[in-house]
Every structure is written in structure tokens, then in C-alpha cells.
Amino acid sequence: MNNLIEDIDFLKKEEKEAETCQIVKISEDSNTGKSRKLYIESYGCQMNFSDSEIVSSIMNKNGFDTTSELEQADVIFLNTCSIREKAEQTVRNRLSQFNALKRRKPELMVGILGCMAERLKSQLLEEERIVDLVAGPDAYRDLPVLVNQVDDGQKAVNTFLSREETYADISPVRLNSNGITAFISIMRGCDNMCSFCVVPFTRGRERSRDPHSIIEEAQDLFNKGYREVTLLGQNVDSYKWSPEQNNKAKLEKSDVSHIVNFAQLLDKVAKVHPDLRVRFSTSHPKDITDEVLYTIKEHENICNYIHLPAQSGNSRILKMMNRTYDRSWYINRVDAIRTIIGDDCGISSDMITGFCTETEEEHQDTLSLMDYVKYDFSYMFFYSERPGTLAEKKYEDDIPLDIKKRRLSEIISRQQKHSLERNQMEVGKIHRVLVEGFSKRSEAQLQGRNSANKVVIFPKRTAKKGDYVNVLVEDCSTATLFGKVID
Ligand code: SAH
Ligand code: SF4
Ligand code: F3S
Numbered sequence: 454m455n456n457l458i459e460d461i462d463f464l465k466k467e468e469k470e471a472e473t474c475q476i477v478k479i480s481e482d483s484n485t486g487k488s489r490k491l492y493i494e495s496y497g498c499q500m501n502f503s504d505s506e507i508v509s510s511i512m513n514k515n516g517f518d519t520t521s522e523l524e525q526a527d528v529i530f531l532n533t534c535s536i537r538e539k540a541e542q543t544v545r546n547r548l549s550q551f552n553a554l555k556r557r558k559p560e561l562m563v564g565i566l567g568c569m570a571e572r573l574k575s576q577l578l579e580e581e582r583i584v585d586l587v588a589g590p591d592a593y594r595d596l597p598v599l600v601n602q603v604d605d606g607q608k609a610v611n612t613f614l615s616r617e618e619t620y621a622d623i624s625p626v627r628l629n630s631n632g633i634t635a636f637i638s639i640m641r642g643c644d645n646m647c648s649f650c651v652v653p654f655t656r657g658r659e660r661s662r663d664p665h666s667i668i669e670e671a672q673d674l675f676n677k678g679y680r681e682v683t684l685l686g687q688n689v690d691s692y693k694w695s696p697e698q699n700n701k702a703k704l705e706k707s708d709v710s711h712i713v714n715f716a717q718l719l720d721k722v723a724k725v726h727p728d729l730r731v732r733f734s735t736s737h738p739k740d741i742t743d744e745v746l747y748t749i750k751e752h753e754n755i756c757n758y759i760h761l762p763a764q765s766g767n768s769r770i771l772k773m774m775n776r777t778y779d780r781s782w783y784i785n786r787v788d789a790i791r792t793i794i795g796d797d798c799g800i801s802s803d804m805i806t807g808f809c810t811e812t813e814e815e816h817q818d819t820l821s822l823m824d825y826v827k828y829d830f831s832y833m834f835f836y837s838e839r840p841g842t843l844a845e846k847k848y849e850d851d852i853p854l855d856i857k858k859r860r861l862s863e864i865i866s867r868q869q870k871h872s873l874e875r876n877q878m879e880v881g882k883i884h885r886v887l888v889e890g891f892s893k894r895s896e897a898q899l900q901g902r903n904s905a906n907k908v909v910i911f912p913k914r915t916a917k918k919g920d921y922v923n924v925l926v927e928d929c930s931t932a933t934l935f936g937k938v939i940d
Contacts, residue, residue, distance in 0.1 A: 496544060502628070503638045507620045535655055647774055688736075800826060880927065909926070911937050912937060
């Protein structure tokens with residue numbers, strides 16, 4: 454019944470801005486003299502935005518430039534999300550807006566990519582007559598063939614899920630780029646079976662990408678002037694690469710030297726250059742190790758910020774969610790972060806309210822966990838039952854919508870209080886900020902983020918995009934720090 458866009462109506466405008474990474478992103482103009490134009494819109498998580506960059510690259514090699522103007526498009530792709538019911542509804546509404554466009558330009562091709570394509574497969578062609586092409590997350594190499602099929606007057610579908618595909622060799626076309634920060638996909642799929650979650654069904658089995666190609670991509674970005682990379686995966690802490698796993702060579706049992714885990718990958722990416730900041734998302738509480746935390750501590754350029762979704766503060770609910778940790782395990786991981794990295798390490802969470810059978814006391818446990826951790830930021834949702842998930846099969850979605858919404862608004866206001874408290878702690882301190890560009894409100898102000906991922910705004914003076922500056926923080930709101938550059 455819900456998605457982030459609806460959830461964040463509860464939030465003030467400032468918080469909405471902080472969440473733009475999860476809202477729609479639209480392709481920008483590229484002009485390399487290709488004969489046809491692709492317009493691509495991405496919904497959902499950062500993985501989808503990163504995939505759209507791979508799709509643009511594949512399409513670019515096959516005769517397409519990207520455009521930000523719908524009217525100019527020969528092909529429209531929507532890269533979709535299935536995480537909550539409302540996310541799919543948003544895409545269906547968007548599709549209905551294309552009808553008039555298609556009437557004016559009958560040769561216009563409309564394709565659905567991503568998680569909704571994978572979940573609904575050819576059913577989408579029947580339900581949404583305007584759709585010509587359906588491609589799941591592992592089928593993007595096949596897009597040129599699918600486009601040809603549509604050019605020949607047929608509908609085209611490929612929702613094959615792969616155990617190997619990582620698109621390691623494809624150099625993404627950076628979309629919506631500020632030229633300073635970029636995402637690098639380090640793995641795909643998810644082997645966890647959180648009972649509420651559709652991702653294992655839409656993204657397939659977990660697989661890790663060759664570390665050499667990750668490091669090359671990071672180095673290449675640095676050479677092009679980028680100063681921050683975010684390593685992406687649904688569960689980055691379970692990153693594990695071995696040549697054997699990737700069928701490149703047979704490993705002797707004793708030869709574990711070729712295996713690269715997440716801590717080792719972080720270390721390698723951090724060594725690309727001390728001026729290249731490294732971030733990562735998402736960490737799973739069951740898998741984040743002290744080795745990862747010590748690696749963060751050891752490298753100045755690995756940011757002190759961990760997105761560690763709890764989902765709930767109650768152990769019975771966590772068990773029903775199949776998260777495979779309980780409240781005390783989660784608290785132990787938070788304590789380890791505070792002890793090893795320090796109190797100023799940013800921690801954020803995802804929370805779901807109103808999961809099946811959740812009682813008022815269990816909801817209070819989520820609030821008390823929030824009080825314990827004092828998250829800097831959280832993405833908060835109410836439970837939306839998804840077809841095919843374990844929860845849909847095993848449990849009744851029995852919490853009335855008004856109670857789900859009331860609980861959600863309670864955790865949102867608690868989070869706002871904590872965000873403000875955490876930001877107030879930074880007032881009077883000096884922060885190293887990577888400048889990302891002008892602030893949204895004025896070109897006299899610049900905007901960047903500190904290591905803990907907090908947005909910092911300050912008067913421009915001589916600083917420019919891509920610089921590291923020291924900012925004395927003088928004021929804050931729930932979402933932003935304000936200050937001035939000091940020499
Ligand atoms: N891999 C990440 C989460 C990816 S999905 C992790 O394990 O933390 C992003 C978030 O969407 C989840 O953390 C969860 O809070 C939320 N979510 C997923 N399925 C949902 C559902 N059925 N209803 C409401 N929120 C959901
Ligand atoms: Fe979904 Fe759980 Fe995998 Fe995250 S770890 S993507 S919540 S199944
Ligand atoms: Fe949505 Fe798929 Fe990401 S369901 S959250 S786009 S992995």
C-alpha cells in the first residue's frame with residue numbers, strides 16, 4: 454500500500470531532499486552523434502540507478518544517445534522497483550501518462566526494466582498494452598536484440614536470471630552525475646530471505662564482482678576527477694570473490710590467498726588514492742564484522758558512516774522477518790561501531806512498522822532501539838505485503854492501515870528528534886567536507902557532505918566542486934549542517 458514517496462509526505466521538505474537518492478532519476482542528454490534517442494527513468498534503490506548507467510552504456514554502443522526530453526525519445530525505458538505496492542503503482546500511473554505521447558508518435562517504443570519487469574514478466578505486456586519490451590535486471594546485455602525484435606513489430610521479453618552476470622566489463626555511462634561522486638556495483642542479487650522482501654525474487658542469487666574490475670573502475674573515476682565512490686550491494690558485508698567461484702581457475706583447497714572478502718575489498722579501493730573517498734551500502738547486521746570496522750578505522754578516506762538497517766527493535770518480529778539476528782546481536786554491532794570507529798560514526802537504519810502481528814509493546818521496542826542507537830538518519834516505511842514473499846505465504850497482514858500509519862508517524866518524529874540531537878553535537882566542530890556543487894537554494898552557497906554523510910552548506914568564497922574544505926559548523930537543522938570554511 455505504500456512506498457517511500459508516500460511515506461516521506463510525513464517529512465518536512467528538507468528531509469525529502471535528503472532522500473532524493475530513492476526517488477525518480479531521469480537520464481541526461483548525451484550527444485555522441487547516435488541516430489536514436491533513449492529516455493530512461495529510474496525508480497527504487499541505488500542499484501537501479503547504477504543499472505540504468507549500465508543500460509545507457511549498452512544502448513550507447515548500439516546506436517542510442519540519451520535524452521532528458523521525453524518528446525525527443527525514440528525509446529522510453531522505465532527502470533522499475535517492486536519493493537512496496539505503491540512503488541509499482543507509481544510506475545503504472547507513469548505508463549498511463551505515455552498514452553497521449555504514443556498516439557502522437559506510434560513508433561515510440563516503451564520498455565519496462567528492473568524489478569517489476571522481473572516480478573511480472575510477460576504478464577506486464579497483457580496488463581499494460583503500451584509496453585513493448587520487458588527486461589529483467591540480468592537481461593540488459595540482450596537489450597539491443599530485444600529492441601530489434603520490437604523494431605520488427607513483435608513484443609520482446611527477457612527475464613532470465615543469471616548466477617554469473619555482474620556486468621563487470623561494462624563501463625557505465627554516468628547519468629545525473631555531479632562529476633564528483635559515483636556508484637560502483639560490487640555485487641548483485643541477494644541470498645537472504647527476509648520474509649517481507651521481494652528482492653531475492655527480482656534480483657536472483659547473490660554474486661560478487663571481480664575485485665580487479667572494481668578497482669579499475671574506481672581508479673578510472675579518480676582519473677576523471679571523481680572524488681568519492683559508493684560501493685553498492687544489497688548486503689555488501691557478504692561480498693566474497695574467488696577465481697574458482699567465477700570459473701576462472703580451479704583453486705586448491707589450501708589456497709585461500711585469492712579469496713577477497715569485503716574488508717579486503719574496502720582496503721584495496723581505499724588504496725586507489727587517499728583523496729578518493731569510499732562509501733558503501735547496504736550493511737547487514739548479521740554479516741558486518743569487526744574486520745570491516747577496523748578497516749574503516751585504519752583508512753582516513755573510508756567514510757565513517759554505516760547504513761545498518763534494523764527493520765525492528767523486537768526479537769520476535771525480527772525472527773518472523775527472518776533477519777537472522779535479534780535485538781541484542783544488533784546492539785552488539787552498534788556497540789562495536791561506537792567502540793572501534795567512535796561516537797561520531799554516522800549510523801542510519803531502515804525500519805518497517807506494522808509487520809504482521811506486531812503488538813503495541815513490540816512497536817515500543819523499535820522506539821527504544823532508536824533511543825539506544827540515536828540514528829543520524831532513517832528510511833522508514835509501513836509494511837506492504839508483497840506477492841510471493843515468505844511473509845505473504847506464512848502470515849496474515851493483520852495490522853490495520855491506520856495503526857501502521859500511526860506507528861510510522863511515531864517513529865518518524867522520534868527519528869527527527871534524534872537527527873536534530875546528532876546534528877547539534879556537531880555544532881562548534883570542524884568537518885572535512887567534499888564539495889559536491891552549489892546548494893539547492895543559492896549559487897552563493899556550496900554544498901557537500903562530511904565523512905558521516907551529513908549535508909553541509911556554507912558560503913562559497915574560493916572553494917569549488919571537488920575540493921576538500923574544512924568547515925566550522927555553526928548551526929544545524931534536522932537534515933543539514935551550516936557553517937563557514939576556515940583556512
Ligand atoms: N538489502 C537491504 C534492503 C533493501 S530494500 C537490507 O537488507 O537492509 C530497502 C528497504 O525497504 C528495506 O530495508 C526495508 O526496510 C524496506 N522494505 C522492504 N520490503 C518491504 C515491504 N514489503 N514493506 C515495507 N518496507 C519494505
Ligand atoms: Fe531484502 Fe533482506 Fe536481501 Fe535486504 S537482505 S535485499 S531486506 S532479502
Ligand atoms: Fe526496488 Fe529492486 Fe531496488 S525492488 S529497492 S529496485 S532491488
